[in-house]
Amino acid sequence: MYEKSISSAVIKRLPRYYRYLGDLLENEVVRISSKELSEKMQVTASQIRQDLNNFGGFGQQGYGYNVEYLYNEIGKILGLDKQYNVIVIGAGNLGQAIANYPDFEKRGFIIRKLFDVNPRLIGMSIRGVDICDIDELEEYVKHNKVHIAALTLPKNKAAQIASDLVSWGVKGIWNFAPIDLRLPKDVRVETVHLSDTLMRLSYSLKEMEE
């Protein structure tokens, strides 16, 4: 059966809806209309309704949306009702930052191991997660289900490790190296181009001066 795929513009906005709904939930708001939410989020009410209706009718005419219900539904759409085994390759500051960030665990992303080449790091642990020798990576990945590998290692190593990981069965790559990974199309890659965002910032600072 054919389902038309959702545009990536919509997907990109889902985490933001999720975040706002989570805040509303914390503040014990029970219901919200697309109009109210649109004012908070500074988008059009039309866009909110269009976006949500890609996935089904979560609202009710004359009432709006139930915050908790919508929050949970978007969570399911995003796959946050499942658990993911995550490993981090590269246990430098960025790798450690990821391992230390408690929110990820809360959303079902469980950091299982870190790997590094640096003998001074190997054997240490971060919030109870061991840092292992990268030589043990292949063995580990082949014997343990790894849903997501976060790559926080230098640019020149990232491409090789990524294709190794994929050949050992990893399907999800969260890449922090400033390169575009070319991987089989059944592998999902999200790249965080930190320096790109910094360049956009300097662009807009420059624009401002003129």
Added chain:
Amino acid sequence: MYEKSISSAVIKRLPRYYRYLGDLLENEVVRISSKELSEKMQVTASQIRQDLNNFGGFGQQGYGYNVEYLYNEIGKILGLDKQYNVIVIGAGNLGQAIANYPDFEKRGFIIRKLFDVNPRLIGMSIRGVDICDIDELEEYVKHNKVHIAALTLPKNKAAQIASDLVSWGVKGIWNFAPIDLRLPKDVRVETVHLSDTLMRLSYSLKEMEE
């Protein structure tokens, strides 16, 4: 004089062009046509030509683009020919990761100071950059030109610090806290929503299973 502003879709792509041209330059490629570049980057040649022509005619008919020239021109457009004084608020792993990343300095983003509340960090230094008590932040910002403040601190502190910084004259915010900062419109904000990218990854992993 009125200049039509460049769409953000175009701006978002500039750092990527810059990256590819930098790689070509390293490989001593002298010239490239939009067609060749489009194949490398997996975009249309049309888009490349359209994008570049927002800023001027950098190419030459029958020849293509001179790699070094185009690289430098895009660098200027992005404001990378200038230097920026950067401070990092929050000297945890992520703050340290930023201070440690040598590529930023290479592109003109000079990390001047880190600030933190944690007494165990205060007084330490990262690659020669001091970690100061956050109580000294106001004084520092008022007496030193700060172009960009990177916020690598918990969500609940970020909004307050951001508006303080802005009231003390900072115009550029590189935000890593998972919130949308509301700041005066002459302040430029780039937010890196790490957890949003992770959620998009889990979304697409989920899609794959079906």
Added chain:
DNA sequence: TAGATTGTTAATCGATTAACAATC
């Protein structure tokens, strides 16, 4: 029932791609 607000279709807007004349 009347009022509110959704779900959804239709209209608009903007971004991408195609095409080709200009020109190196």
Added chain:
DNA sequence: TAGATTGTTAATCGATTAACAATC
């Protein structure tokens, strides 16, 4: 000059917004 490839206009495509009938 002939061939190549840009710069740029026109056509297409997709995403956003507006409008409103359906319905709670």
